[in-house]
Amino acid sequence: MRHGRTVIFHIDVNSAFLSWEAVYRLHHLGGKEDLRNMVSAVGGDMAMRHGIILAKSIPAKKYQIKTGETIVEARQKCPGLLLVPPNYGLYEKCSKAFMDILRQYSPAVEQYSIDEAFVDMTGTEGLWGDPLTAAVKMKDQIRDTLGFTVNIGISENKLLAKMASDFQKPDRVHTLWREELRDKMWPLPVSDLFFVGRATAKKLFSLGIYTIGELAHADPHLLKIHLKKHGEVIWAFANGMDVSVVQSEAPANKGYGNSTTIAFDVTDASTAKLVLLALAETVGTRLRAAKVRAEVIAVGIKSHDLSYASHQMTLQNATNITIEIHRCACQLFDQLWDGTAIRHLGIHTSRVKDGFNMRQLDMFDDTDYEKLERMDATIDRIRGRYGIDSVKRAAFIGSPIDHMSGGISREKRTVDYKKIGVN
Numbered sequence: 001m002r003h004g005r006t007v008i009f010h011i012d013v014n015s016a017f018l019s020w021e022a023v024y025r026l027h028h029l030g031g032k033e034d035l036r037n038m039v040s041a042v043g044g045d046m047a048m049r050h051g052i053i054l055a056k057s058i059p060a061k062k063y064q065i066k067t068g069e070t071i072v073e074a075r076q077k078c079p080g081l082l083l084v085p086p087n088y089g090l091y092e093k094c095s096k097a098f099m100d101i102l103r104q105y106s107p108a109v110e111q112y113s114i115d116e117a118f119v120d121m122t123g124t125e126g127l128w129g130d131p132l133t134a135a136v137k138m139k140d141q142i143r144d145t146l147g148f149t150v151n152i153g154i155s156e157n158k159l160l161a162k163m164a165s166d167f168q169k170p171d172r173v174h175t176l177w178r179e180e181l182r183d184k185m186w187p188l189p190v191s192d193l194f195f196v197g198r199a200t201a202k203k204l205f206s207l208g209i210y211t212i213g214e215l216a217h218a219d220p221h222l223l224k225i226h227l228k229k230h231g232e233v234i235w236a237f238a239n240g241m242d243v244s245v246v247q248s249e250a251p252a253n254k255g256y257g258n259s260t261t262i263a264f265d266v267t268d269a270s271t272a273k274l275v276l277l278a279l280a281e282t283v284g285t286r287l288r289a290a291k292v293r294a295e296v297i298a299v300g301i302k303s304h305d306l307s308y309a310s311h312q313m314t315l316q317n318a319t320n321i322t323i324e325i326h327r328c329a330c331q332l333f334d335q336l337w338d339g340t341a342i343r344h345l346g347i348h349t350s351r352v353k354d355g356f357n358m359r360q361l362d363m364f365d366d367t368d369y370e371k372l373e374r375m376d377a378t379i380d381r382i383r384g385r386y387g388i389d390s391v392k393r394a395a396f397i398g399s400p401i402d403h404m405s406g407g408i409s410r411e412k413r414t415v416d417y418k419k420i421g422v423n
């Protein structure tokens with residue numbers, strides 16, 4: 001019996017965007033072919049010049065097609081690759097239905113990305129049975145009611161649960177308890193360890209470390225010399241140590257926020273700040289549309305190592321100006337960020353005020369806020385009339401980052417299936 005032990009599930013939708021598209025075509029469009037069994041991928045954003053692969057089928061994986069690479073690269077590896085456009089509106093709906101099922105099992109659900117979540121199942125044995133039984137029930141319920149499959153990893157912490165969900169796919173449940181590390185995780189190549197990227201793996205190879213087990217048994221001081229703080233982090237991971245807790249969402253407070261999971265890991269501040277600009281655009285637009293201003297700006301960072309940090313500041317004057325929100329967000333980001341690769345960024349605003357805005361004068365600040373407000377109002381009007389892409393900040397030209405990220409508008413974008421044709 002594992003009585004009293006912490007039980008964490010990591011649930012990961014198998015080839016999420018692709019599965020969701022496949023299910024939609026089969027069940028709602030009368031499609032006969034299942035994209036999941038074909039050499040196929042979701043590629044987008046087609047409208048942007050630098051389209052990347054967002055998801056691929058298991059058969060496409062055999063051609064070494066990787067999420068995050070460009071469509072051009074993918075086509076070089078496999079000219080016959082069937083590409084389908086992204087449909088964010090559909091993903092939002094599928095994601096929500098998926099999360100709703102998870103919340104039937106436990107109140108402690110942390111949505112980690114659009115298709116991944118951690119659930120703290122500690123103490124639910126009386127309701128759902130032992131962890132393995134509960135996970136099979138959860139997995140089957142998702143498959144039978146929503147039509148797509150998930151993998152569930154079970155362990156006593158988030159890291160090991162996440163490692164376990166990545167074992168053999170699809171439609172599987174795997175445990176990775178601490179006592180199973182030796183058999184199930186240590187024989188794996190070190191590059192399979194969460195948080196070991198290509199560059200880190202290369203350094204580890206040069207130290208003669210090829211498996212996760214070899215890393216676990218390496219001298220942490222030596223790792224620190226060669227890999228700095230990151231060396232200690234991955235050494236702890238290889239030994240199954242992780243103390244982060246499942247962060248259920250904070251109750252929705254009155255405010256306006258937006259966040260985005262980035263398709264690739266952001267490792268430099270300037271890219272992160274560009275993402276923050278895209279978020280400031282959508283948050284600012286929403287505040288202005290509601291004719292309100294916010295006094296508190298907060299930034300949240302979810303890192304590749306599962307940690308989450310957020311920071312907020314109170315402004316002297318409430319604002320809804322895009323570049324002012326962005327300036328605050330960058331300041332918070334600089335205070336917060338420790339250099340860890342970033343998966344997800346968010347801006348949240350609160351203490352919202354409506355009505356007339358009296359700006360307190362600051363003799364050290366000669367910014368013409370009225371002019372900035374007029375500029376935002378003009379941009380909003382143009383976008384309202386000609387679409388959100390009609391005006392774009394120069395910083396986004398040639399960048400793979402959507403200049404209006406995490407927002408309302410993009411998710412409403414749908415696909416014209418008549419034009420594509422579904423088989």
Ligand SMILES: [Mg+2]
Pocket residue numbers: 012013014015016115116
């Ligand atoms: Mg997934």
